[in-house]
Amino acid sequence: MAFDFLVPVEDKVLAHCEFLPAQAIGKNTYIHTAKDGLPVIANATVALFGVRESRNAFEKKLEKLDVSGIRIQLYKLMFGNWNSTVVDLGDLEEGDSVDDTYFVVKEITAALLEENIIPIIIGATQDITYPVYRAFDGIKDMINLVAIDSRFDFGMDDELISSHSYMSKIITDKPNNLFNFSNIGYQGYFNAQEEVDLMERLFFDAYRLGEIANDLSLAEPVLRNANIVSLDVRAIKASEIATSANFSPNGFTGREICAIARYAGISDKVSVFGLFEMENNVQSQQLLAQIIWYFIEGVNYRVAETPYSKTDDFTKYTVPTDTEELVFYKSLLTQRWWTEVPSIFSSHTKLDTPALLPCTEQDYLDACNQNIPERWFKAYKKSFN
Template sequence: MADFTHLHDFLQPLSKASLNEDQEFDIAQIGGITDLFEDGELPDLEAADIILLGVGENRGNGPGKKSTDAPDLIRSEFYKLFYWHKDVKIADLGNLQQGVSLGDTYAALRTVLGELLQLQKPVIILGGSHDLTLAQYQAYAKQEFVIEASIADALIDLQEESPIPATGFLMDMLTEQPNYIKHYNHIGFQSYFVHPRMLETLDKLRFDCYRLGKIRENLEEAEPVLRNTDLFSLDINIIKHTDAPANSLSPNGFSGEEACALSRYAGMSTQLSTYGIYGYNPAKDKDQLTAKQIAQMLWYFMDGRSVKNKEALLEERDAFWEFHIAFGDIDTVFLKSKKTGRWWMQLPGKDFVPCAYSDYLLASNNEIPERWLRHQERM
């Protein structure tokens, strides 16, 4: 059993009572069953299915920005929700202590996540400014783990030499050497906010970018992307202002229900190990509606985790329907899970990769699915 007591130095404990206006949570509520860092004792991380970590660091949004109480406001709303998923246990490590400098906070987050990655359990980071994604990635790089990363953001934070880390961290993340990102996906960008050359650059690198409108046409297209993801980072600016009032970037975006669906897809992934939710500014919120929105996204992540626990391994072929398809000169196999309805397709090297029903339909009509081509290009 791994010893995590040394993490005490990086963390601030919580008080369940203070998160619920000095009242006890009902045992049927999530707060009633969550094992959290309280009274100096760390939760049982070995027994947990999901680990929560708050990081209120906000200096990455620019000079004069301070730490926020965003993680605790989200917790207060999340813990009030009812506990439906008896097979999913939660441990809450409290909040990361803010460093003297922003770089110190990065180093602390990198260290704590690096330790938690050993557990092979998803860690949900409640941020904080979006540049914390860089430290989230560096936790993998420090371990020399080669990963697939996905970011959901209305913007593409690739501004070179930006004085504000939150608008340029992606440049460091994708160009840092040595680099451990084998593939990158960008979900939900809004075209009018993005310089065309940014998209051209990412496309030349064979990275996949999904426009907001494209994903909203068929939200299930995002599920195979997140199924294959190790690191997922979400900026709440992807949610339209009416559903997340703290997002003042745009009146357009995903609906609250669609954001919950994306979170559920992330929970269903067997590969995902860190999920950061960033950009929540309580000062801009109204009636804590954005905190409630994020809390419900966490509930749906749990729901996805419960689905994931029921999924069979690909080797258990009796648990899948098997379809042999020929398109062009290519013979391949599609698998559909009898338990969850999810799809996989076989590449020429005989490996199976996540796909969507739409890929199967294209192949059935003798068309080569774009997802199949992109995988081939990267290989």
């Protein structure tokens, strides 16, 4: 059983827990301890575990990831008005080889997915996204992956998998279950033009840092369609993390990244949330803990809704344009928007039923002005490739 490879939460974290108030997360989490073993996961909402594998880091790590430091900061935060059951499964140490670690990450993630439990993975390096993606094999056919990252992480063709090139492995590896990849927060000067061209050629979605920072709500429909959300903490500006040369002066602020994490939590499609590439200092650990808090907060406000299930809860808008007739839906409950995209037949739609693509009100307004939204056009083109 893959869970047997998880080591218990360190005693120093449990000792810290003893002094926390009853309302703290640490007092309301079922924790893997050396004394009591693994917690029962049957009715868990989210399951936290650390992955200390870093051998495929692009910039070699000088020290092991201090997951315990993140736990101490997370446990002291207050448990919200939540119905969630939170479990902490402990940590996965390095296997004999990196592939061994990948295999166990894949097996643990798949086991949690089978139980409809959302894994929150704290990983040393972002290449752990690859085995997380492979965990969906046999569970779900087509996967939407969203990376919150300053880079696209395609790497060079001949480069071995690393934290800067794992996306190439995901795109080329068989079976190919990747339906769409979206990047939130890329910074132009970190990405070769060939990578930008590849994103365009594959009809993937990319949103510049400035574009999202100017209007955070643009991230919501992207995350609403995601199955996996992979956060490279280096997308956050260095001053927010108080640390090293591997971070950029430009990036998301703490407030912005917490808002994005909440959007990810609210999405009822997001099945895995991974946080990678953090540093071992108190400010970084505090911010990571708050990002996780906002994700769990979002999970508690999930509303499972689709325009095809309860038509009374939606307003339908039909917009004729010069080339297409676009159909939009607005939820009367959450004010969220969708648009129909013909010719995409996905596993969750009935035969001959157009797929529903999450969108914004601005997309609807653009269509009213005879401008077909770019996200609609890309999804439409993808269906013919």
